[in-house]
Amino acid sequence: MGSPVTCTFSILETLVQNQPPKHRHQQSNEMSAMESKVIEDLKNALENLDLVSAVSIINIKYLEDTNKIPLNIAITGESGVGKSAFVNAFRGIDNADERAAPTGVETTKPESYPHPIYPNVTLWDLPGVGTSKFPADQYLKHSWFENVDFFIIVSAGRFRENDARLAQEIKKMDKNFYFVRSKIDNNLSDAKRSQTEYDEEKTLQKIRENCIEGLKEQGVASPQVFLVSSFDLHLYEFRALQDTMERELPSHKRDVLILALPNICKSTIYKKKEVFRSQIWHYALLSATVEAVPIPAISIVVDVGILVKVLQDYLFGFCLDKRSLEKCSSSTNTPLDELRAMLNCICCGKDVTKELVLLMLKSATVLLIGLAAEEGSRWIPFIGIPIAAALSFTTIYKFLRSNLNELSVDAENILTKVLAIK
Numbered sequence: 332m333g334s335p336v337t338c339t340f341s342i343l344e345t346l347v348q349n350q351p352p353k354h355r356h357q358q359s360n361e362m363s364a365m366e367s368k369v370i371e372d373l374k375n376a377l378e379n380l381d382l383v384s385a386v387s388i389i390n391i392k393y394l395e396d397t398n399k400i401p402l403n404i405a406i407t408g409e410s411g412v413g414k415s416a417f418v419n420a421f422r423g424i425d426n427a428d429e430r431a432a433p434t435g436v437e438t439t440k441p442e443s444y445p446h447p448i449y450p451n452v453t454l455w456d457l458p459g460v461g462t463s464k465f466p467a468d469q470y471l472k473h474s475w476f477e478n479v480d481f482f483i484i485v486s487a488g489r490f491r492e493n494d495a496r497l498a499q500e501i502k503k504m505d506k507n508f509y510f511v512r513s514k515i516d517n518n519l520s521d522a523k524r525s526q527t528e529y530d531e532e533k534t535l536q537k538i539r540e541n542c543i544e545g546l547k548e549q550g551v552a553s554p555q556v557f558l559v560s561s562f563d564l565h566l567y568e569f570r571a572l573q574d575t576m577e578r579e580l581p582s583h584k585r586d587v588l589i590l591a592l593p594n595i596c597k598s599t600i601y602k603k604k605e606v607f608r609s610q611i612w613h614y615a616l617l618s619a620t621v622e623a624v625p626i627p628a629i630s631i632v633v634d635v636g637i638l639v640k641v642l643q644d645y646l647f648g649f650c651l652d653k654r655s656l657e658k659c660s661s662s663t664n665t666p667l668d669e670l671r672a673m674l675n676c677i678c679c680g681k682d683v684t685k686e687l688v689l690l691m692l693k694s695a696t697v698l699l700i701g702l703a704a705e706e707g708s709r710w711i712p713f714i715g716i717p718i719a720a721a722l723s724f725t726t727i728y729k730f731l732r733s734n735l736n737e738l739s740v741d742a743e744n745i746l747t748k749v750l751a752i753k
């Protein structure tokens with residue numbers, strides 16, 4: 332083994348080379364901010380032989396910090412255009428859910444709705460603009476709006492003066508905004524009824540052109556409008572909206588958005604998998620750093636609790652937790668057992684406990700030992716070490732990657748099942 336520093340760099344290089352191209356640049360940027368602080372703390376703890384602190388830094392700090400980056404999305408527009416329904420759809424919950432923003436009622440003040448899985452992500456349901464209580468020019472005159480990352484301006488028909496004014500005010504604040512034309516399902520069913528030769532694509536194109544014209548008339552230069560139905564996010568242009576929001580966010584917030592997106596298509600599942608995968612890489616990097624500090628024992632002291640937390644995150648992120656599977660079972664009219672039988676990973680639909688993780692580790696032992704042997708004796712395999720007490724980070728890396736792969740396939744299978752009945 333070379334000097335600690337050389338070793339860290341060579342491991343770092345290998346890890347970076349193993350990343351998919353899209354994430355490489357992004358990750359090295361993020362590394363410099365958060366990770367270097369964690370690594371610094373870690374090194375200090377190790378140099379002072381404070382092993383208890385070192386382990387807690389590895390176990391807790393990174394996970395906690397990444398879940399604290401706030402993302403605030405404000406949904407605005409006139410009354411009755413579908414703002415509250417959009418807030419709910421974005422958070423992946425039905426209008427009838429007890430956590431839902433009430434629909435069909437007037438909102439009198441900005442209401443915050445935290446994402447059900449990622450409370451650092453907040454959807455703001457704003458009152459209808461243009462009512463006597465909220466004239467457009469007063470609407471955004473609150474310091475509160477400074478924390479908003481971007482706005483979505485919703486309209487259920489042609490965009491009007493109030494929408495254009497809002498856009499101008501938001502622009503003055505140097506924030507991004509997107510125009511969403513809602514309730515597209517209504518327009519399409521109207522068109523189906525009234526047109527003898529119904530053509531969905533032509534109908535959508537007409538609505539799009541009409542919205543763009545309306546906005547241009549109001550002085551908005553080259554507007555982009557996304558056609559959406561909150562009842563069918565997987566159809567029309569919510570996906571294009573997702574991609575645009577993602578592209579235009581600063582990189583440290585991009586992953587936060589991706590994880591919070593509703594699972595409407597395979598590409599969302601793939602993106603979530605890549606975010607989760609990049610987080611595993613962080614653990615491996617920390618492990619590599621610890622390995623580079625010449626205190627051999629520390630690299631194998633990691634609590635099983637970290638695996639419980641991470642697997643739980645995967646289940647929620649992929650909608651494979653108990654509540655989501657129950658919802659899928661009732662919406663697809665498929666018995667829960669039948670759904671479970673379709674899934675590969677044994678933790679799907681269960682509360683992840685230490686006992687369950689230990690069971691999973693035991694059944695993965697053959698695989699992991701094989702991998703450990705492949706890597707040579709540099710990584711201490713856990714053969715002979717009580718599993719609950721001591722796991723190497725490499726073991727964690729391999730274990731999480733194999734489960735992440737399995738869970739993303741399970742998530743795709745569930746999505747296919749749900750979309751088949753829509």
Ligand SMILES: Nc1nc2c(ncn2[C@@H]2O[C@H](COP(=O)(O)OP(=O)(O)O)[C@@H](O)[C@H]2O)c(=O)[nH]1
Nearest residue numbers: 410411412413414415416434435514560561562
């Ligand atoms: N068909 C259809 N109805 C919608 C859609 N979005 C909202 N609605 C309905 O339109 C009405 C007003 O929606 P709401 O979200 O309360 O509008 P808000 O006043 O802008 O918050 C409610 O009855 C919703 O169920 C949509 O995408 N499609």
Ligand SMILES: [Mg+2]
Nearest residue numbers: 414415436438
């Ligand atoms: Mg509302």
